[in-house]
Amino acid sequence: MTFSIADLVAQHSSDKFDLHEQHLNNQMVRMLKTIGYDRHYKRAIGQYLYDQNDTEYLDLLSGFGVFAIGRNHPAVISALQETLTLELPNLVQMDVSILSGLLAKAILKTTPDNLGKMFFCNSGTESVEAAIKFARYVTRREKIVFCEHGYHGLTLGALSLNGEKIFREGFGPLLPECRAIPFNDLESLEKALAGKDVAAFIVEPVQGKGVNVPDDHYLPEVERLCKKYGTLFVADEVQTGLGRTGKFWAVDHWQVKPDMICMAKALSGGFVPVGAVAMTQKIMDTVFNRMDRAIVHGSTFSKNNMAMAAGLATLRVMEDEKLVENGARIGTDIINSLSALTEKYEFLKEVRGKGMMIAIEFKSPKSLKLKAAWGMLEAANKGLFCQMITIPLFKEHHMLTQVAGHGMNVVKLLPPLTLTQKDRDHIITAFDKAIADTHQIPGSIWDLGKNLASHALKVKKSQ
Template sequence: MAKTLATLLAERAGENFELHDKHLNGQMVRVLKTIGYDRVYTKAKGPYLYDKDDNQYLDLLSGFGVFALGRNHPTVVAALQEVLTGEMPDLVQMDVSLLSGLLAEKILSVCPGDLNRVFFCNSGAEAVEGAIKFARYTTKRQKILHCEHAFHGLTLGALSLNGEEVFKEGFGPLLPGCAAVPFNDLAALEKALAGKDVAAFFVEPIQGKGVNIPSDDYLPEAARLCKKYGTLFVADEIQAGLGRTGKMWAGDHWGLEPDMILMAKALSGGFVPVGAVAMKQNIMDAVFNRMDRAVVHGSTFSKNNMAMAAGLASMNVLIEEKVVENAARVGEALIAELRALQPKYELLHEVRGKGMMIAMEFGAPKSLGLKASWGLLETANKGLFSQTVTIPLFKNHRILSQVAGHGMNVVKFLPPLVITDQDKDWIVQAMDAVIADCHKPAAILDLAKNLASHAMKSKAGD
């Protein structure tokens, strides 16, 4: 490069939205401007983001769960610097790397049951794609089951297992043989499995869209039913795994021993795309059953040194710095304190979650004064009320959050697992203030004005 990266970024500072509108997804630019999220961030550390004016923001989105360790964790940075300066051989392909073997060993050491093989890839969606192929080849069956409202990724095979139509519209025909069953419904699951023609049941132990938590008997019994009918039980832990829920795996809350565990997101500390499938020996042996089949499934950039080193460093941080234990302790306290707000506010119907995977569900009020305002928003756009929480939470309290799914009034927090008790207090105090304001009829008008104002600014900038 003729200029250093620092020089280039300094010279072009503030052009983020202009460049994206011109060369990338312009609709995303319009969305961010409309809801007032058009900040220019210049620095990130731990659970915090900093804008060009050095204002500090608490990041409860953490890159959709990628930054479980917070941003720019020094241990992972150091590992990546070693790779960059170490002149290591990489992606030789006609070779097997030591780093990938070490990371596989570390992952399997914290997996439940008798999982003893790992397949590496580049993302969560790619892990899902691989698991679909492995399940079909191992069982010699074609059908794949998933749950309604599930999210497993956006590549074509993974998309075929998604339970939300908004992601599928216009992209069909999708992968044949995929069917949905209601989440947390054992009778429906057994009915779908009874024909003994289902290769695998893919399930998020806790659903990401909405943070839906099953009853305590659902997942253990689902695993038993899969075994009964010869179906592989595949736990999609891409978002909920690696400490997110206060256990290494969300399935650990119910003592699950899946046939395959899918992981990604937090695995590299947020630095390098990486995914993995941990599986039982018989699955690996079935797919790669002869020397001439050693390359029947793979990925060019999987097992690259940067990804493997980041993964190894991230796993060490999770274990050695007791990050999972912090997620359990602070997360449990945060959920309890948010739940304590429910009696104060009729719009706050439920607070649920485990560890640092938290949802606040809002619902129709009983009082006449609020009913009209609620109805106005729901008529305009189902799920719009959530923006009366997320927008002021960001604008007035500098807390970045998200709506938990399309068309639902659920606000979702996915904090870095390293947030402190002080951060917890920041969140609770901000939510108390924001929800209190939501109970004022003027809040609906304020939201409308807010959206209209930002939309006009966005249009003026086009």
């Protein structure tokens, strides 16, 4: 009997929500149905998703940054198909593979010149786990410093560096000797490092939760302070890397040289999970310092041929199609165009970001009627106002966005780097209309707001 994925998908095309309710996370299904995001997507090309009615949606989340080159890129598909037909030896454990060597070489051509070695793993959170272990071994120190509101993954070590309480609550005790400090605060950082007992300071160059961009002098001073106190400077570029911020690496905006860079997400092209850590020669040589330590840290599937082929093809696509440059140009245009709306709308506080990593933040207005409506939503659930932006963007403008973090009045965009001028115009027009509608009281959008507030209050009472 022939096994066919296409037949399976066709037979169960309308079953996905039932399957998840029965066998997976039913709360995710409840959430999607509550906010009206329960669509049956049938295909995906580039920056677009298509549902069963062939309605086109502009995906401004790109799988949380995974699909930087767009979905189902033909060049990566071709590379993976070719890899499957070559009958290459794969995961020969007492051997090393050519594709992992080639991908390591290709990545290191893009990183700051102090980084000369690569370690491969399967995800961003695994890359952070590796960085924690390597930093502790190299420095012989236990303490790790990270930033409030930072996000570094959800496995136990990475979770210990998570700056959001909602992710940590109930999963302790976590790793000891991990301390949070405010982001973009050099005084706090120096106090934390002054005892010369911190192994690493791990920081996102631009924070993902909220898209918080540091002052221009922050990361250069981070580098200086880490060197001064013997602490390793680790840049978590899982989300910001590979062109997301308009430079290949976000640290390139400030011309700093971390001791390690963690990466994942976009490196896979969206096909096969792959993560990595770029590091100095000294770190690699210290951790793997003897032949009997050659396997002291690793991951079974980390250098598999499919992941390495996907990474190599993704890097080629980014170079050939000049996607970093396109992301910088279109992203800056979106930021500037949306920023211009702040003078027009009371609810709009600011628009910030770099490249295709964009935050649209909202605030309490001055007008009494608008202020009272805002207060009603905030009392029900902090950050609820943003659902009055994201839900209409989805339902009326067929645009997929998200709130930037728990309890935040920030809408976040992480579009593919492939956006066109037409996409840019659609984004500006849609946001202009969605924000304008929130200033009409009474109005249909505030009927939605009242329903959202009522639901949020019921949830609070049931807890």
